[in-house]
Amino acid sequence: MDIISVAIVEDNHDIRQAMELLINGSEGYACIGAFNNAENALEKIPQLLPNVVLMDFNLPGMNGIECIARLKGEFPDMQFMMLTVYEDDDKIFMALEAGASGYILKKTSPGELLDAIRDLHEGGSPMSSQIARRVVAYFQKQAKPNPALEALTSREKEILDQLSKGFLYKEIAGNLFISIETVRRHVHNIYEKLHVRSRTDAVNKYFNR
Amino acid sequence: MDIISVAIVEDNHDIRQAMELLINGSEGYACIGAFNNAENALEKIPQLLPNVVLMDFNLPGMNGIECIARLKGEFPDMQFMMLTVYEDDDKIFMALEAGASGYILKKTSPGELLDAIRDLHEGGSPMSSQIARRVVAYFQKQAKPNPALEALTSREKEILDQLSKGFLYKEIAGNLFISIETVRRHVHNIYEKLHVRSRTDAVNKYFNR
């Protein structure tokens, strides 16, 4: 069992020191850096190269999300755990997009925090099942297609797909072995059914935007 | 603590019966239906209206994903837990898109299965942190923008954003208070930087497709 090196970015002095003590006092863990703001963390972490970084959301100056995004860009293998008091949707997604792989609440117990750090280091994404539900809900939202698309015939869907890929009318005609005039006709019908007046709007509906 | 009604869809007789016994033998849980294929489940579950459905992936005939999709469409409040032996990426995402909110492996212990059912019923999304990582990775993949977009000036990004929304050149000109010729110029530069020759291709790059 190798030792997991951890860095902490947290502006609250008491919380920071408590976490540092916890980690250094536990076998298999070592806290190799603790910072009270993102700027200091960005300067030192590239030298320390910890396995795992615990990141607070609200920091003075640059916020934790931006700090993760910058470090993750330079060190893709570094693992980031977001520590926050909120379960706010936007913040969860921003953190995940920035490169955080774990997302836990500050009220988490010391033992669970240590487990989460190890879990993260070993390739998991520790998060509460409440937070997981938010993430899952995001998938389900994205998946429902525009009902207007169902009104298209299969040939029209085929044409729309070609349109979405940026083919010229004459290329579509070639690809589907039909005349360019027929392509025009289909496109016209598609526009009518989707209530749009341009290719871009049609494609946007196709991709549900 | 209310009683959670559960239905099981699982083609293996032994596993199905074991789960049924487990659930009926545990306080706070009741198994009100058990089916060996999707077709039977689709017929009976609309009458039974269980709180939670445990769904196997591989079933004879219709698979579990399709079965979830149909039931979820009719009963959006019903909760589905995918039970599988695989941790395959595609299957996870297909299950989530179909409407499953929990995703656990069949090797899960009886106690954990019961906990997961309650968790699901109470609004969580029980899944192992390994599976959560797959889901999180999907977010991070989607989020990394095309580096070519970074080469665009802020004005060019603004123009591209307008293009992506389907505005005509003259509308863009009006929106940004510049001449249509300037719009042309910017569009031309954008196309050069993105190595495309049409609006649709540029928009596709903008949305990372």
Added chain:
DNA sequence: CTCTTTATAACATCTTGGTGTTATGACTTT
């Protein structure tokens, strides 16, 4: 067997988009 839908096709016309070329003032970098 008629009515409707679908896929096919053509033609005219007008609008919009894409390309080439040139230019100017503001600002930044060297």
Added chain:
DNA sequence: AAAGTCATAACACCAAGATGTTATAAAGAG
């Protein structure tokens, strides 16, 4: 001070897309 970048602008030319109208054969619904 010179060189480069950026946002602005104009003009010409041709290609491509959008609109309106009309038509026909095949398949499916009633």
